[in-house]
Amino acid sequence: MTHLSIFSTIITFIFAAAVFARWRHKKPKHLFYWGLGLVLYGLGTLSEAVMSFTFNPWFLKLWYLSGAMLTAAWLGQGTVYLLVRKRMVADFLMILLIIASLVSLALIIMAPVTAAASAYKINLPASLQYKEILARNGWIIVLTILLNIYGTVALVGGAIYSAYLFWRKSVLANRMFGNLLIAGGALMPAMAGSFVKAGLVDWLYLSEFLGVVLMYGGFTLATSARPVEDRIKASPASSD
Amino acid sequence: MKRKSKRFDPTRWTTRLVPIVLAALLLGLAVTLAIVILAALGLTPSY
Numbered sequence: 001m002t003h004l005s006i007f008s009t010i011i012t013f014i015f016a017a018a019v020f021a022r023w024r025h026k027k028p029k030h031l032f033y034w035g036l037g038l039v040l041y042g043l044g045t046l047s048e049a050v051m052s053f054t055f056n057p058w059f060l061k062l063w064y065l066s067g068a069m070l071t072a073a074w075l076g077q078g079t080v081y082l083l084v085r086k087r088m089v090a091d092f093l094m095i096l097l098i099i100a101s102l103v104s105l106a107l108i109i110m111a112p113v114t115a116a117a118s119a120y121k122i123n124l125p126a127s128l129q130y131k132e133i134l135a136r137n138g139w140i141i142v143l144t145i146l147l148n149i150y151g152t153v154a155l156v157g158g159a160i161y162s163a164y165l166f167w168r169k170s171v172l173a174n175r176m177f178g179n180l181l182i183a184g185g186a187l188m189p190a191m192a193g194s195f196v197k198a199g200l201v202d203w204l205y206l207s208e209f210l211g212v213v214l215m216y217g218g219f220t221l222a223t224s225a226r227p228v229e230d231r232i233k234a235s236p237a238s239s240d
Numbered sequence: 241m242k243r244k245s246k247r248f249d250p251t252r253w254t255t256r257l258v259p260i261v262l263a264a265l266l267l268g269l270a271v272t273l274a275i276v277i278l279a280a281l282g283l284t285p286s287y
Contacts, residue, residue, distance in 0.1 A: 145276055145277075145279070148276055149273060149276055149277075152269065152272060152273065152276075153269070153273070156265070156268075156269045156272075157269060160262060160265050160266055160269065163258070163262060167254065167258045167259070167262070169247075170247055170248055170249070170250050171246045171247050171248070172246050172248075173248040173254070176254075176258065180258070180262070180265070183265045183269075184265060184268075187265065187268045187269065187272060190272045191268065191271075191272050191275075
């Protein structure tokens with residue numbers, strides 16, 4: 001199951017490329033930050049994939065920085081730019097996120113790797129072993145928690161809110177279903193840590209894989225040029 | 241030229257199932273955040 005990270009990585013980078021390709025036309029900020037968040041997601045799963053073959057402390061640090069600390073926050077920042085009307089608020093949150101990310105980068109680079117690294121087992125996930133190997137200080141733990149709360153609330157909450165609005169107004173069914181998929185997909189890796197704690201180690205990889213597949217499906221559906229409702233049924237009240 | 245409608249006719253599925261899915265997702269979000277906060281307070285086995 002550890003090799004599932006390889007497929008997650010491939011899909012994530014294809015997804016990121018699709019988001020950046022869409023961003024290229026009108027350059028909306030939210031697409032750029034979603035793309036950046038997906039690159040971080042991909043770096044996290046890539047590090048996992050590498051560490052399923054061989055251990056390298058720098059890949060462990062990259063895995064922790066990108067996967068555990070920054071992915072959710074940068075994806076969430078994309079949603080903040082999409083949903084927050086006041087640009088100043090979004091820009092202010094952006095500055096905070098940049099500072100938090102740079103501090104995280106510095107702290108992770110400086111974090112010592114313990115002697116437990118020599119006992120790293122490649123057949124077990126990094127998330128089960130990193131605590132003994134990567135010495136994290138209080139700042140790293142606090143930043144990890146804050147960044148994850150911010151990112152999860154923004155990304156999942158934003159997708160739920162958008163889906164609710166489309167459902168309530170009965171408009172753009174493709175975006176409603178797309179946002180439901182994005183919310184579900186984003187929740188999966190967010191809950192991955194809980195799966196590991198519950199002893200369901202393999203679920204970590206599966207949740208990352210299913211998470212990115214669902215988000216990609218949701219994004220494709222939400223951005224499809226021809227809305228789903230037109231394919232299902234033409235609305236009789238088509239004059240709005 | 242007539243603009244293409246963005247509205248859709250809610251079916252029984254979209255009327256009943258979507259709110260349930262939304263509630264489930266909201267619950268999932270709340271549970272995830274609760275776990276993160278409990279972990280931050282040291283109330284879960286490990287973090």
